[in-house]
Amino acid sequence: MASYSSFILAIFIAISFSSMNISLAARNLLQTSNPTTPTLPKPTLPPLPTVPTLPQGKVPPLPTIPTLPQGKVPPLPTIPTLPQANVPPLPTIPTLPKPTQPSIPSTIPTIPQFTLPPLPNFPTTIPITLPSFPFFTPPPSKTSP
Structure with missing residues (x-):
């Protein structure tokens, strides 16, 4: 859920920086000297203090490695050699008869031809004039004259 909200925040920032005013402001800043x-x-700084010298102590010598006896x-x-086992020979696999494929016919049968019925005649022009409808007619009167 946290990665989803950070993704939404990144998209929001990218969209807000892609506006025209921000782009023009950035260009203006890049073009100015x-x-x-x-x-x-x-400022004058005071001199650094000197580092005192430490006394040198004596380091004991490293111990020597004892020599090991050479035996x-x-x-x-x-x-020991392993006894040779007598392994019987593998049985032979019998050969299977080769399958025969059906023969391909030399002539292709003809497909019957069908005739489609004729299409009905559709009008090729669209009427442009619209019939007039009486939209703003007064309502019928309740009493007759």
């Missing part, structure tokens, strides 16, 4: 800034005097590594044991 930069104003000259007045030169200000440089003889025993040889790796030999891997």
Whole structure:
């Protein structure tokens, strides 16, 4: 829900910045020259304090790494050979007969031709004159003269 409201806010900002007045104001700002800034005097800063020297202490030497005894590594044991199993041969797959496709006829049958009935005659011109309707006629009288 928060991403939806931020999307709506982004669309609203984009639409508001796309108005003509904002575009013209931005163009006017881009076309004007930069104003000259007045030169200000440089303030004098006090000198930085000196860093005191720290006393140098004595660091003890690093311990030496003891040497490990060099022993003889025993040889790796030999891997025994696995017995060879007698695997029966795979059975042969019987061949299937090839399917026969139906033959394609050499002649194409003719399609019967149909005749359409004639279209009715429609008027080709549209009447332009409209009949006059008495829109503003007085209401009928209640008594006869």
